[in-house]
Amino acid sequence: MGSSSAAPWKHLLLGSIQANSHLKHCSYFQLATVSSSSKPSNRTVVFRGFQDDGDRILINTDTRTRKIDDLKHCPFAEICWYFTDSWEQFRISGHVDVIDGTNPDPVKLQQREKSWFACSLKSRMQYTMPTPRISIHDPPSQTPSLDPSVGPTDTFCLLVLDPDQVDYLNLKSNERLVFTSEPSVNGERLWTSEQVNP
Amino acid sequence: MGSSSAAPWKHLLLGSIQANSHLKHCSYFQLATVSSSSKPSNRTVVFRGFQDDGDRILINTDTRTRKIDDLKHCPFAEICWYFTDSWEQFRISGHVDVIDGTNPDPVKLQQREKSWFACSLKSRMQYTMPTPRISIHDPPSQTPSLDPSVGPTDTFCLLVLDPDQVDYLNLKSNERLVFTSEPSVNGERLWTSEQVNP
Numbered sequence: 001m002g003s004s005s006a007a008p009w010k011h012l013l014l015g016s017i018q019a020n021s022h023l024k025h026c027s028y029f030q031l032a033t034v035s036s037s038s039k040p041s042n043r044t045v046v047f048r049g050f051q052d053d054g055d056r057i058l059i060n061t062d063t064r065t066r067k068i069d070d071l072k073h074c075p076f077a078e079i080c081w082y083f084t085d086s087w088e089q090f091r092i093s094g095h096v097d098v099i100d101g102t103n104p105d106p107v108k109l110q111q112r113e114k115s116w117f118a119c120s121l122k123s124r125m126q127y128t129m130p131t132p133r134i135s136i137h138d139p140p141s142q143t144p145s146l147d148p149s150v151g152p153t154d155t156f157c158l159l160v161l162d163p164d165q166v167d168y169l170n171l172k173s174n175e176r177l178v179f180t181s182e183p184s185v186n187g188e189r190l191w192t193s194e195q196v197n198p
Numbered sequence: 199m200g201s202s203s204a205a206p207w208k209h210l211l212l213g214s215i216q217a218n219s220h221l222k223h224c225s226y227f228q229l230a231t232v233s234s235s236s237k238p239s240n241r242t243v244v245f246r247g248f249q250d251d252g253d254r255i256l257i258n259t260d261t262r263t264r265k266i267d268d269l270k271h272c273p274f275a276e277i278c279w280y281f282t283d284s285w286e287q288f289r290i291s292g293h294v295d296v297i298d299g300t301n302p303d304p305v306k307l308q309q310r311e312k313s314w315f316a317c318s319l320k321s322r323m324q325y326t327m328p329t330p331r332i333s334i335h336d337p338p339s340q341t342p343s344l345d346p347s348v349g350p351t352d353t354f355c356l357l358v359l360d361p362d363q364v365d366y367l368n369l370k371s372n373e374r375l376v377f378t379s380e381p382s383v384n385g386e387r388l389w390t391s392e393q394v395n396p
Binding site: 033 | 221222223226228229230231232236237238239240241242272274275276277278280282287289291327328329330331332333334365374376392393394395396
């Protein structure tokens with residue numbers, strides 16, 4: 001068992017992203033939440049990088065999706081990220097901060113704006129579309145337009161997952177490592193890692 | 199909106215499995231559950247086919263894994279199955295029946311045995327390995343052996359997921375269909391489907 005103040009799983013994850021970067025889907029993972037009826041929910045989302053140079057994981061979503069209701073009910077999520085070429089799995093669990101346009105923290109609003117402008121115009125267009133998962137009655141009356149210089153729509157929401165446990169499994173070497181953390185006195189996470197049976 | 203007593207999502211799923219069958223990982227999906235601490239869990243598992251010719255989904259697992267504790271606490275799961283080549287996602291939620299060797303139902307025990315013998319010898323060997331996710335202290339003292347004619351080990355467990363909702367998303371055609379069901383008077387599920395905004 002080792003201990004360190006830097007997240008020791010991050011270089012493993014960056015290595016896997018690099019090793020699988022020729023695959024478009026290598027930046028997709030599955031995000032599990034708990035619904036307000038206390039049942040599990042699971043969907044594919046896109047990895048939008050780490051917050052600043054830290055360990056927190058960024059995900060963009062629409063405020064009108066059910067995962068927002070889920071996270072208001074239970075603010076925890078578990079990512080399952082399987083790398084199809086290197087046969088590696090990362091299970092990353094932690095608390096999720098939901099940052100929409102009503103957030104009172106100006107630093108968080110700035111981060112949300114940064115994530116908006118980091119999106120392609122095509123991705124931004126999704127947030128102007130009709131409400132997801134409601135019945136299609138009529139086709140949209142007009143193609144929506146979007147000014148590339150204008151900031152996030154009300155529907156744009158940034159999720160910031162702060163990992164507190166990472167379970168790494170390598171199916172080629174048949175090795176498994178579990179990383180756990182607790183916030184230390186100065187607010188930094190102190191990570192420990194343990195090699196366990198696969 | 200249409201209605202039918204046969205599961206109308208099944209031909210879509212079989213089509214996706216077929217279209218992606220050149221990829222080894224096309225039979226892998228992510229299974230979300232809720233832990234006893236009411237937090238979400240998520241991991242990759244292998245699709246082991248449908249029960250008989252029905253709609254229920256078979257998964258093999260080890261009784262010593264945490265998903266068994268999760269399912270005892272909350273017997274529901276959501277599968278997220280993303281097909282990387284055809285850009286299709288199936289979210290399949292339902293109740294999970296956990297069938298281990300102590301199950302009192304002889305028909306279920308027979309199904310468990312059938313699933314055991316349907317596994318490769320290499321897969322069966324996994325169930326003789328040391329307890330998953332506990333610290334590695336010593337290497338195994340001897341390589342375990344397994345008689346191919348002998349039935350399931352105590353650690354072998356069959357999960358049977360009975361879908362009650364399927365959310366299908368096609369990212370190429372940008373179409374989304376939600377299938378929902380309720381058991382009808384004779385025990386068969388009555389499915390309805392609706393085209394919704396993606």
